[in-house]
Amino acid sequence: MGNDVNLNRLAVFVALVRAGSFTAAAAQLGMTKAMVSQHLLRLERELGVTLIVRSTRRMALTEAGAAFHTDCVSLLAQAQAALERVGGQRSKPSGTLRLTTSTDYGMAVIAPALAEFRRLHPSLQVDLVINDQINDLIAERFDLAVRIGWLRDSSLRATRLGGFRQWVMAAPAYLAEHGMPRRPEDLAMHGWIALSAMATPLRWTFTHGNGSRRIVRMRQIMQANNAAAIRALVLAGGGVSVLPDYLVQEDIQAGRLQVLLAQYRLQEGGIHAVYPDPQPPAKVRAFIDFMRERLAKR
Structure with missing residues (x-):
């Protein structure tokens, strides 16, 4: 009974x-x-x-x-x-915040942000996992993922934190040897370093300030599987490629890299927090608010 x-x-x-x-x-x-x-x-x-x-x-x-x-x-x-x-x-944020993100964004943006976030919430533990795979948030017990680019269809919840621009980049030494491209079509004559993780790494659409569009197919000479590796190759003068703004801002300011064809825009990408809990705990809500405010100041 x-x-x-x-x-x-x-x-x-x-x-x-x-x-x-x-x-x-x-x-x-x-x-x-x-x-x-x-x-x-x-x-x-x-x-x-x-x-x-x-x-x-x-x-x-x-x-x-x-x-x-x-x-x-x-x-x-x-x-x-x-x-x-x-x-x-x-x-109140408590316990352990377990999150995952891509290698390049994790190293360049999330890790420094988490250090500041932890100072604001000293009782909180943080577990950051960075890799270039799409983790199963539920099976691997992640509180959230910060995903870069364009979201796939998913049953998970998503909150937009901000966005990023993509720039065509080259090192000054490469440009001194191979010349400065003046039109998007000129890029087809340069050595292109492709991001192999992309669906179409050699086909790019350029939009001018007047609204006109040009599609260019690049000539690949090298490829790598993440943006941090692409940056290293471009810095070394290995060729031309597209890199996200969050990864190269300091390089541009220091003169190590140069933006090409600045009058054209490539498709902008999104930065999203993705999480499985329909009622996320305070630690997740606090991190989302913190990141949204931090990225708005960039």
Whole structure:
């Protein structure tokens, strides 16, 4: 019978013992004296033991009732603590924030951002996993992923954090040897370093400020599988390629790389937080707000 016990009756039983009478317990619980009595009777029936002996003037715990009361007090205290812990996760960042992102964006943007975020929330632990695979957030127990580019169809929730521009880049030493391209079509004569992870790494659409569009197919001389490797190859004068703005801003300011065909724009990419929980905990909401504000200042 114990498996059929209504756990709500445990709280009524503990309140009854604490109050010392059916009348006082009814007042504390906001129910009638008859309802309190019914809860006790049904609890005893479900357990198959007598918990309280009562007369018209007094009540007392049986031996079984006293032992059961001790267990109920402990059980209800544990349940309350569990509820408070869950509620705390909803209202205050706590526990461990486990997130994943791509290698280049993780090293260039997310890792420095997490250092600052951790200073704002010193009680929070952080577990950052960077790779160029699309992780299964649920199976691998990630709180969220920061994904760069264009989102695939997914049952996961997504929040846009910001965006990034793509620029055609080359090193000054390469341009000194091979010349400066003046039109998008000129790029077809240069050595192109392709990002192999892209669906069409050699076909690019350039949009002029006047709205006209030009599509160019590049001549590949090298390829690599992530943007950080492409950057290293371009810095070394190996050729021309497209790189995201977040990866090359310091290189441009220092004169190590040069933006080509600045009057044209390539398709802009998005930066999204993707997460499985329809009601994300406070640590996830806080990080999303933090990143959105941080990227808006870039």
